Amino acid sequence: MPTSKSKRLGSALLAGLMTLPLFVTTSAQGAPKKKMKLLWSQEFSGKAGTLPSSKVWNYDLGGGGWGNSERQFYTKSPQNIAHDGNGNLVITASRISNEYGEPTVEGAAVEDILNRCSECQFTSSRIKTARKVSFQYGRVEARMKLPQGIGTWPAF
Numbered sequence: 001m002p003t004s005k006s007k008r009l010g011s012a013l014l015a016g017l018m019t020l021p022l023f024v025t026t027s028a029q030g031a032p033k034k035k036m037k038l039l040w041s042q043e044f045s046g047k048a049g050t051l052p053s054s055k056v057w058n059y060d061l062g063g064g065g066w067g068n069s070e071r072q073f074y075t076k077s078p079q080n081i082a083h084d085g086n087g088n089l090v091i092t093a094s095r096i097s098n099e100y101g102e103p104t105v106e107g108a109a110v111e112d113i114l115n116r117c118s119e120c121q122f123t124s125s126r127i128k129t130a131r132k133v134s135f136q137y138g139r140v141e142a143r144m145k146l147p148q149g150i151g152t153w154p155a156f
Contacts, residue, residue, distance in 0.1 A: 044083055052089055056132055056133055057132070058131065061076060062074060062116070063117035071119055071122060077123070077125070080094065093123070096120065101118050
């Protein structure tokens with residue numbers, strides 16, 4: 001999904017399934033029994049190269065922060081976030097400039113990003129379900145493959 005000119009730094013693979021089961025207590029004698037009730041499930045079964053559903057996911061766009069001095073610019077680009085066609089959602093970080101702010105990839109989009117966020121060295125994507133999917137109680141389960149190494153900070 002990254003262009004041949006961009007350097008793919010790492011990808012998070014949200015594999016196939018995100019669920020939120022809810023524990024419900026019921027019993028004839030008053031002793032609690034745990035039953036699971038599936039409240040929500042997200043299967044990343046879209047066609048390769050397509051974005052996740054905007055009915056469920058919000059995108060945080062832009063760069064320069066969220067309070068932790070991130071050096072990345074978040075996009076809604078299929079280069080940074082897309083289904084792989086095999087039931088997975090892939091989030092990819094790509095280098096766009098070096099530590100001196102000099103572009104490492106050519107293009108108007110990169111130039112625009114660096115004009116808006118001079119400290120940004122990477123593009124990536126950041127999604128959340130805020131104001132679209134929410135629950136008061138329950139247990140969230142997810143199956144993910146996350147990158148490791150210096151400078152990565154995958155979050156769930």
